[in-house]
Amino acid sequence: MGHRRYVKSHDLIIVGAGIVGAACADYASAEGLRVAIVEPGPIGGGATAAAMGHLVAMDDDPAELALAHYSLGLWEAFVDLPQAEYSRCGTLWVASNQADYARIPDKLARLAAAGVQAEQVDAEQLYRLEPALAAGLAGGMRVPGESVVYPPGVAQYLIGQAMARGAQLYRQRAHQLNSGGVRLTDNTQLSGNVLIATGCALPQLLPQLPMRSRKGHLVITDRHPGLVHHQLLELGYADSAHGSDDSSVAFNVQPRPTGQILIGSSREYGSETADISMTMVRRMLARTLQFLPGLSELDAIRIWTGFRPVSVDGLPYLGRAPQHANVWVAAGHEGLGVTTSLGSARVVIDQLLGHVTAIDPRPYDPMRVAA
Structure with a gap:
């Protein structure tokens, strides 16, 4: 079993540093939360590194379109960021x-x-x-008005922003959720609210959410x-x-x-x-x-x-996880994770903070699967 080391608590522990987790870390830290980021691999190295990087509004599902349009507005802040390689090609x-x-x-x-x-x-x-x-x-x-960006560059920038505000990066794998937070593979215990943004790996920690x-x-x-x-x-x-x-x-x-x-x-x-x-x-x-x-x-x-x-119905899971009081989720974006990353982060973090969300969060509520 080994010795369990307890570290200081955090307001929010974000598991996964792809572009969605990175956006969550950036926004949560900007809102004043003490953030921990758990990521054993390269920042933006998973699905984010294999994304085309398009910022595009898909009109096939009203909830998908609402989230994309909200996010596209937030992306305007990155037009001049060198790491983003932002190209408004349309x-x-x-x-x-x-x-x-x-x-x-x-x-x-x-x-x-x-x-x-x-x-x-x-x-x-x-x-x-x-x-x-x-x-x-x-x-x-x-x-x-639509654009193309370089997603790994943006993810690295967002994590850097969060760390400049005091966020801590743990180069471990999240091994197990528990009532206080999450235990890492080296037996470090992180206590606080947990937000899981691990994409395809989500069921390893939350098997009740199909992916x-x-x-x-x-x-x-x-x-x-x-x-x-x-x-x-x-x-x-x-x-x-x-x-x-x-x-x-x-x-x-x-x-x-x-x-x-x-x-x-x-x-x-x-x-x-x-x-x-x-x-x-x-x-x-x-x-x-x-x-x-x-x-x-x-x-x-x-x-x-x-x-x-890919979530059970094609819409991401954004909100409190079923069967957990202190676990949140932002995952399951299929091919629109880059486009919707910034809006997804705000939808989840605003709910966690008790703020009114800019768009209706109900279509993305993970509880729809539990029901």
Whole structure:
């Protein structure tokens, strides 16, 4: 068993230093809480390091859109932060056919109702905006205010901000929740409220909250500035993102400030290893080349994988954990964790502090699973 060392208590112990945990640490410390951060690995090294970094409002679920729009406003504070590599390239949703193009007015209405500015573009405008797109596309929808960031850089900055306010970083793994707080693998006992932001690993500490891991692949090319100007997604992207198929691919490409091009997007259930599947990569690239045939001329310089944490219904768990008086949770963001990290942190921390939240927290309440 070994000797248990009791350390001084904290107001809040945050388990996990991906971008969601980092945002929680930053906001909690800014609100005056004495914060502990528990993270054995690199800051922003898990799902955060395998994220495309898009700041994008998805309009498929009202609660998801509300959280994304709230968060996008908070992201404005990071425009000039060097570590963020913030690029306001805008998002261009591409309609491959007339059926997709016909969906755009409804999407525009949902976005407008949430306060997101977007515009429909016809085929002629589409090719003026992105000349490298394949011929024969029907048009698209442009969201000019959306952006791309470098998530690990932001996570490291947020943790640095918290530590500058006195937050303590414990380079251990959280072994067990208990009535006073959490015990670490070296038997250090941290006492205080606990906020678990460990993504796919959530069930290790909170088995009552189901979480599935959804693997994704990313490919980055060598430098080719000016080939692509916007983040590009196919209008059917959300069908892939929210689908239940064991595996799917969708067109998603973004220009990086370095001149490189980052290519997604694959989703895969049932693969538990981080190994690269060239079968999935080929599927993903084939989908990409249907929209951007010119990318076949570029060299891929790196391929890597990561795992998105998927909650039981696709919305994150944000709030008090079932069956625990002093445990809170912020996890299960699937592919929108970067976009919604800042808003998620505020929704949880404001509830913990007894403040009125800026948006209705009920759709994200973890108790919905317990019920």
